[in-house]
Amino acid sequence: AQTVTQSQPEMSVQEAETVTLSCTYDTSENNYYLFWYKQPPSRQMILVIRQEAYKQQNATENRFSVNFQKAAKSFSLKISDSQLGDTAMYFCAFMKLVIGTDKLIFGTGTRLQVFP
Amino acid sequence: NAGVTQTPKFQVLKTGQSMTLQCAQDMNHEYMSWYRQDPGMGLRLIHYSVGAGITDQGEVPNGYNVSRSTTEDFPLRLLSAAPSQTSVYFCASSGTGRDGYTFGSGTRLTVV
Numbered sequence: 037a038q039t040v041t042q043s044q045p046e047m048s049v050q051e052a053e054t055v056t057l058s059c060t061y062d063t064s065e066n067n068y069y070l071f072w073y074k075q076p077p078s079r080q081m082i083l084v085i086r087q088e089a090y091k092q093q094n095a096t097e098n099r100f101s102v103n104f105q106k107a108a109k110s111f112s113l114k115i116s117d118s119q120l121g122d123t124a125m126y127f128c129a130f131m132k133l134v135i136g137t138d139k140l141i142f143g144t145g146t147r148l149q150v151f152p
Numbered sequence: 153n154a155g156v157t158q159t160p161k162f163q164v165l166k167t168g169q170s171m172t173l174q175c176a177q178d179m180n181h182e183y184m185s186w187y188r189q190d191p192g193m194g195l196r197l198i199h200y201s202v203g204a205g206i207t208d209q210g211e212v213p214n215g216y217n218v219s220r221s222t223t224e225d226f227p228l229r230l231l232s233a234a235p236s237q238t239s240v241y242f243c244a245s246s247g248t249g250r251d252g253y254t255f256g257s258g259t260r261l262t263v264v
Contacts, residue, residue, distance in 0.1 A: 040194075042194075045192075069250045071252055078257075079240070079257060079258050080255065080257055080258075081195075081242060081244070081255035082255075083252040083253075083254075086250075086251075086252055088250075127194060127195065131249060131250060133250065138183055138202070138246065138248070138249020138250060139185065139197055139200055139210065139249075140185070140195075140197070140244075140253060141197070142187075142194040142195040142196070143194055144192060144193060144194040145194050
């Protein structure tokens, strides 16, 4: 069974600084997808970024980028130029590539606080 | 464009009562899932569906039933509520899964 581990329950960063959230996963699959979701105090789950395991290039979405290390089974999220609106819970998620079983498996989350 | 709509947003139940959490999506997505979110445990999959008439169990299915009679709707039924089912419930849908899921705004359920 696949597992996703987020070892940092809480992180904090000052506005405009850079922060990296860690995520490791365990799988015997070779083809899969990885995601980062953001959950602000509003409770809404928002997709931040996704990575396809067969792509070497790290995904980037504006100030958000990932460091995907397939051999190490690591998938960290870097937030550059942090903003107050980035304050949220961040969840790492895994999905294996099997047609008909596109299930998301989540980590336990990292609570990020951005200070002014 | 409503996306994924969950009702109700809040609910209090007494132990032993039954109820249905509603979920509807207007994006013609084939994949739909139900998750529960508990403090320190992330989101755990309860049931999921890959199309109308097809459902399967997730990680924590006990005490919950689902059905998928249409592409749009995926209701979650609590058969006999227990305090252990106090949680925030999320419904999510996706066109292909690998594009990522769109989530509803959640239902906070308290069982007393």
